[in-house]
Amino acid sequence: MNKDLLNRLIRYKKIATKMKELGFIRVFSVNLADALGINPVKVRKDFSFLNIKGKNKGGYDIDYLIKKIDEILGKDGVEKVIIVGVGNIGSALINYPGFENVGIKIVAGFDIDPKKIKEDAEIPIYHLDKMKEVLKKEEIKIGVLSVPEVAAQRVAELMISYGIKGILNFSPVRLKVKDCIVNDVHIEAELENLIYSVKFEFKNFANKENKDDHTN
């Protein structure tokens, strides 16, 4: 199960759920492919690999598809997540309402700035010193790291020592860690990449006529 396949699986489920809400009961590989912008063969390959069966000419049963994906993903209730570093990005995430819909609950934030501590808020913000206690009590495995660059490596190691097994890393550094999965969200880098991509496109606009409608 590589990251790309996992991403597709999450998206298949999202689409199937929406179609179910609209009253559909089955979906063809070509529908899912259109929605994701990929080749229908890849959808069938994915499902074949994951042992999700379709009906010849009948497509895939939506209820069955959702059930299978949930099985594969090990869906089991709400996942608790903490936010470490309550700066611009950190507080944006704490206030973001969309996580609930996908079964994610932000249970606490942590910071070292006394002005940011609010232990009695709906989502409490504690001093970093309390992280160990909270993590152990709540058995939290997933943390968002949104501290300044200079602190990132050190704080990541702290989190891992308290039992964190997955870090969503917003700091612009490559974390060197053991026994922990890191997913990077490097906004700066994405923006720089975009800027240069646009520049190249302009530079070469004379050369290429048939541009795609969506460049990942």
Add this chain to the structure above:
Amino acid sequence: MNKDLLNRLIRYKKIATKMKELGFIRVFSVNLADALGINPVKVRKDFSFLNIKGKNKGGYDIDYLIKKIDEILGKDGVEKVIIVGVGNIGSALINYPGFENVGIKIVAGFDIDPKKIKEDAEIPIYHLDKMKEVLKKEEIKIGVLSVPEVAAQRVAELMISYGIKGILNFSPVRLKVKDCIVNDVHIEAELENLIYSVKFEFKNFANKENKDDHTN
């Protein structure tokens, strides 16, 4: 120039710049490879492809390397960017101080909520109605899209109609657009992906002993 290569190029430059600040004058492919967590052959392949020459046994001259990368990237001063949708994420980005260092300037934000409008702020926030005017005047090509999901497609089309050529998309939808490059930053999806990756790792922890120190 694909996206991965572009990303590596940006990182090569960042590392070279830091090494220069530390007083180094040359760098070996293996150094850059270590920093990026890749194979040194790939570094040399990249440089060979981009016509960046090293010295046999002498590595790559840092000043020359930076100059060549700047040439390739078409580095020319500060890039102006707007933020469309000044919610949690949008305002976090407006207040984020790190963009200056990489030559990015946020020049304005746009929203439809009158409470958010602040035309006389350092980084002014205008009503969406003024977007056309500002974009034309400042000749802005790059925009960050951080509006709610339901508005994303419509607002993206609006931006493009006013001359935007690159969108950094924070909304959890696949934008269907023409003549515009879209880079996605899907925080929710990354977090979901992380959660499931950790679950799988646990499920299979008995099977694998030698885990890598960093999983992208």
Add this chain to the structure above:
DNA sequence: TAGATTGTTAATCGATTAACAATC
């Protein structure tokens, strides 16, 4: 039956790594 769709095998493509000559 004819047409549409799944599921799989084979072919293709590109990215990555291995191997190694050239050279300092």
Add this chain to the structure above:
DNA sequence: TAGATTGTTAATCGATTAACAATC
């Protein structure tokens, strides 16, 4: 010279696409 490093060719690997039989 011996060792280290670049640069390139060849080999490998995995992901993607093409082709097509099976089937409803």
